[in-house]
Amino acid sequence: MSEDAIPETLEDHLKLLRAREDVARQMGGKEKIARREAAGLMNARSRLDALLDPGSFSENGLLGVSTVFDEDREKTPADGKVAGFGLIDNRMVGVVSNDFTVKGASSSVTNMKKIGHIKRTATDRGFPLIFLGESSGARMPDNMGSEGMGTMLGNDPHQYARVRETPWVSAVLGQCFGSSAWYSCLADFTVMRKGAVFAVASPALASLAIGQKVEPEDLGGWKLHSEETGLVDRVVDTDEEALAEIRKFLSYMPSHNGETPPLAPVPEGSDKEAEKITKILPDSRKRGYDVRKIINCIVDLESFFEFKPRFGRTAVTGLGRLDGGVVGIVANNPIAKAGALDVAGCEKVTRFLVMCDSFNIPIVMLVDTPGFVIGIEGEKKKAPGKIMNFMTALQMCTVPKLSVIMRKSYGQAYLNMGGGRNSDSVAAWPTAEVSFMDPQYATEVVTWGREVSDEEKQAIRDEMERNSTYLGLAQIFAAQNVIAPQDTRRYLIEELKIQQLRRTRGIGRHNLANWPTTF
């Protein structure tokens, strides 16, 4: 039967339809798929198989092709982007999986309509949206010239209006330029496979533009994005791991902003772990420690899911569970720059607060910071602006906020980390020290320009230290509770019950939902 002939019977219609569907599922052809397999790379469809609950994928636009040039109809199965709906842990998600074997999964007229449909449906019907990124950017020559631009781009005024109605996830699984890069910035969670590249344009184009060789890893490799830009939340070695990370992230998230995050059973042994805190917290106030060890003792066993572990290491952010409910943890990490918050740390916390506020996730702040990093480098990077961004975000958050002062809490950072009524409830450990400035430096400030002996300085400093303890906070009700470190888990679980948003069934006002996605 000829391709163009219209079948006469239903049976022939169906036979032709199945044949066309089979061709579409072949993607860019056996050879290209085999080459990827040999290189250890999954393809657009096998990625969906690994991501979604078995048999749950319902594809939309399987027969979509490019119609800009007649000869492309045969060369563009599914128009290079496999799209549809499916289940993850029995919950609905929308997915777009880029098929690099079809014209580099470049964005074209038909496949952009597919993306738009999945995005609109996910947003309107309230479920997460997942982009499996691997695309070369806009399709050429389709979008060349003014007519090409007018046809291809600028037809959706909401395409990049990120309002965080439902969680968005992006995976950087290959070359990600153009839309794959944009969606990786807009997503609430972005995971990157080592070896993938995430940039505005390709290394080849960059080399052409600036006249020197640009290495892919320098332009947009995993080290750049996990350590310097912070645009990537987690880095993995394989496609399979990336897909598992997406499933894990979504297990903490509500399907949309009108519901609370899903509960999970509490693993046995979680309460026992909480007792280990006293062994991790050093006796000396001068000794640093990795706050992640403390977090792991507080949250439900093995529930801590860290964001951006290599970026802005003075702060730790991540999702975890307390008595089965999801919380967002923001902590200072004394192992990095003594826990003094730097510009990257502020950016990381701000972005995390935005996500928690948008999706009804209560915030727990664990405080041990001598303040903000001061110095020329930070000022050049707009440190005051970053500190205020963080502060504004915190004050505008309408989800419950709890703050625990573990040790140091100094100066403006005292407010940024939830002190001074910037959280709904403050608890202090007996090891808490709170003041405007570390007594050592403060002694120098108050004695400047005066002849003061070392003994007198020491006496001033001792007096300041005595006045910086938890007792001052407790006596004037600046801390609502003083707790032993090993009771922190129990305290937080009880306090979260008090602070839950009963009048709105746990739903916040989402003041930060339309904040930018990069800070």
Add this chain to the structure above:
Amino acid sequence: MTITNVASEVIGSVWKVEMKVGDAVKTGDTIMILESMKMEIPVEAPVDGTLAELKVQPEESVDEDQVLCTIES
């Protein structure tokens, strides 16, 4: 055989080295203590193995991300 580089999290100086080359180390063991911003920052083994090389001495200044020692496992 894998060699793991252990790098500094901070700019500072080496205060104390608590282990010597050839010592067996377990994940989380303190190999040395740095001093930075008036704080003592422990450098912990990220993996189990043997301390293969110490690249710094007490009182030496160190940069962020500078490799301090290596562990063979």
